[in-house]
Amino acid sequence: MNCALTIYGQSFESRLLIGSALYPSPEVMQASIRASGSQIVTVSLRRQNSVAAGQDFWDLIKALDLTILPNTAGCHSVKEAVTLAHMCREVFDTDWIKLELIGDEYNLQPDPIALLEATKILIDDGFKVLPYCTDDLVICQRLAELGCEVLMPWGAPIGTGKGLLNPYALRTIRERLSEMTLIVDAGLGLPSHACQALELGYDAVLLNSAVAGAGCPETMAKAFRAAVEAGRFSYEAGAMIERDIAAPSTPTLGMPFWHQ
Amino acid sequence: MAKVAVIGFGLVGRLAALMLAKTHQVSVFEQGDANTVDSAGTLAAAMLAPLAESVICEADLAEQGLAAIPLWQGVLAELDLPVMFQQAGTLVVAHQQDRGDLHNFIRRLKPLAGHSAQSLNQTDIATLEPELAGRFSQGVYLPCEGQLDNLAFYAASFKTLKRLGVQFHFHTKVNIDGNQVGNDTFDWIVDCRGIGAKAQMQGLRGVRGEVARIYAPEVTLNRPVRLMHPRYPIYIAPKPNHEFVIGATEIESQDAGDVTVRSTLELLSAAYTVHSGFAEGRVLALRAGLRPAFDDNRPKVTRDGALIRINGLYRHGFLLAPLVVKNALTEVML
Numbered sequence: 001m002n003c004a005l006t007i008y009g010q011s012f013e014s015r016l017l018i019g020s021a022l023y024p025s026p027e028v029m030q031a032s033i034r035a036s037g038s039q040i041v042t043v044s045l046r047r048q049n050s051v052a053a054g055q056d057f058w059d060l061i062k063a064l065d066l067t068i069l070p071n072t073a074g075c076h077s078v079k080e081a082v083t084l085a086h087m088c089r090e091v092f093d094t095d096w097i098k099l100e101l102i103g104d105e106y107n108l109q110p111d112p113i114a115l116l117e118a119t120k121i122l123i124d125d126g127f128k129v130l131p132y133c134t135d136d137l138v139i140c141q142r143l144a145e146l147g148c149e150v151l152m153p154w155g156a157p158i159g160t161g162k163g164l165l166n167p168y169a170l171r172t173i174r175e176r177l178s179e180m181t182l183i184v185d186a187g188l189g190l191p192s193h194a195c196q197a198l199e200l201g202y203d204a205v206l207l208n209s210a211v212a213g214a215g216c217p218e219t220m221a222k223a224f225r226a227a228v229e230a231g232r233f234s235y236e237a238g239a240m241i242e243r244d245i246a247a248p249s250t251p252t253l254g255m256p257f258w259h260q
Numbered sequence: 261m262a263k264v265a266v267i268g269f270g271l272v273g274r275l276a277a278l279m280l281a282k283t284h285q286v287s288v289f290e291q292g293d294a295n296t297v298d299s300a301g302t303l304a305a306a307m308l309a310p311l312a313e314s315v316i317c318e319a320d321l322a323e324q325g326l327a328a329i330p331l332w333q334g335v336l337a338e339l340d341l342p343v344m345f346q347q348a349g350t351l352v353v354a355h356q357q358d359r360g361d362l363h364n365f366i367r368r369l370k371p372l373a374g375h376s377a378q379s380l381n382q383t384d385i386a387t388l389e390p391e392l393a394g395r396f397s398q399g400v401y402l403p404c405e406g407q408l409d410n411l412a413f414y415a416a417s418f419k420t421l422k423r424l425g426v427q428f429h430f431h432t433k434v435n436i437d438g439n440q441v442g443n444d445t446f447d448w449i450v451d452c453r454g455i456g457a458k459a460q461m462q463g464l465r466g467v468r469g470e471v472a473r474i475y476a477p478e479v480t481l482n483r484p485v486r487l488m489h490p491r492y493p494i495y496i497a498p499k500p501n502h503e504f505v506i507g508a509t510e511i512e513s514q515d516a517g518d519v520t521v522r523s524t525l526e527l528l529s530a531a532y533t534v535h536s537g538f539a540e541g542r543v544l545a546l547r548a549g550l551r552p553a554f555d556d557n558r559p560k561v562t563r564d565g566a567l568i569r570i571n572g573l574y575r576h577g578f579l580l581a582p583l584v585v586k587n588a589l590t591e592v593m594l
Contacts, residue, residue, distance in 0.1 A: 027555040055514065159490060
């Protein structure tokens with residue numbers, strides 16, 4: 001079994017991808033990201049106005065010396081997302097892009113139709129696209145057909161912390177797209193949610209609010225790190241099959257056989 | 261009597277000059293004019309909100325903010341012009357669909373000596389703010405909090421300092437070298453330049469903030485109101501004569517350029533959902549500025565010989581400045 005996470009040919013030990021927004025201070029952000037053990041950090045270029053204007057913040061991110069995954073958070077149209085992806089490629093010197101295209105302003109649900117369109121354009125432009133999508137199997141299949149090697153279906157809407165709302169759908173995607181790198185992105189609140197995603201066979205999870213919005217982000221980052229490791233070990237070990245009838249785990253030596 | 265140079269005439273510089281001017285010979289150096297429109301304090305809502313801010317800052321800073329409120333009363337009492345000051349608390353509300361954000365806010369409030377939040381129902385909200393009756397079914401009241409009128413403070417502090425004989429050097433960018441500021445020598449130099457000191461202070465960054473100042477004669481609020489929202493948490497701070505400061509965005513950027521359309525839409529739409537009377541209000545100003553902050557978002561006071569630097573007050577200028585400045589000056593027995 002390949003024990004490393006693979007994203008577009010690059011291998012990573014850590015299966016936790018972490019965001020850089022919403023922390024109480026840059027210092028807490030750096031400490032939390034370090035504590036998470038993550039090797040990939042997502043950053044949002046949007047609203048930083050210009051490259052030079054955001055330089056101080058980029059320097060803090062770069063000081064972490066991690067792989068940077070820029071995202072198109074806050075984009076509502078194909079044009080916006082494509083433009084921002086090109087800006088990100090220049091600023092961060094990477095062809096990776098977490099493609100996020102919002103369809104509903106209120107719950108930030110991804111727009112699956114615009115997502116397919118933007119994905120096609122960006123792949124043609126030479127990007128390695130990591131699309132943030134819903135847990136719809138057909139959308140995931142279409143994204144895979146366009147050439148995505150990584151898919152990032154949601155667990156629940158961004159920032160809700162509700163965990164995996166539809167484990168059945170996520171399991172179906174895992175089974176049907178068995179060769180893809182699949183990452184649950186968004187909606188996680190508890191370490192147990194992350195653990196569950198890894199137990200389902202997802203290759204990794206991506207989260208931000210669950211750590212940044214915790215009472216002590218640094219400690220919560222450690223909790224997620226442990227949960228992701230536990231979930232992955234469980235998946236690799238192969239869990240026992242659930243059954244309805246109790247089965248003794250301790251041998252009952254000495255008990256007359258007709259009582260068993 | 262010591263000879264003291266205060267560099268920068270923003271919020272911190274004004275407080276430092278006020279605390280020093282009666283007993284020392286003070287000179288103020290400022291690169292702009294007396295209105296210091298670049299100063300972050302001219303944009304601020306000037307809320308004194310230690311409890312609400314405890315959600316995002318450490319408990320000790322919130323305690324300091326609480327301790328600074330009576331200091332403000334002392335400072336304002338000695339000014340030559342009246343400055344609106346109130347301690348009528350803060351009202352925090354959320355729309356029905358966002359009550360999760362309100363609960364999250366309540367859960368993250370830190371205990372502050374002897375001061376806590378009070379849960380409100382629809383009737384309680386109507387009692388506190390009659391014009392919000394029926395708009396919100398739940399909220400919290402933070403009774404220990406207050407606010408003041410930042411622009412009135414800027415005007416009053418300048419008038420008072422002139423009377424106290426402070427020497428002003430506007431449109432003057434200075435070099436600090438040992439005890440020298442420009443060609444003059446001082447016993448003490450207090451650097452209060454905020455983001456203006458970026459080149460001299462390692463780790464200082466700007467955090468962009470955008471606010472609207474609105475004249476809305478159809479709106480009456482008795483105290484600052486905060487709206488919890490998953491993406492556009494805003495505050496509305498009522499100033500005298502139906503003026504309201506509505507803010508504030510917080511963006512990790514050094515860009516102090518004009519307010520964006522997006523931010524304007526977010527701030528004003530959110531305010532409109534609190535009170536529809538804002539629809540007929542007049543936009544007096546839309547302004548953007550940079551809050552000076554260090555990596556830990558905490559204020560920092562450093563001393564190097566005769567030079568004292570006070571900086572990094574982030575979004576807590578009015579909340580913390582009187583105490584931070586007083587402590588910094590007391591430490592060197594000024």
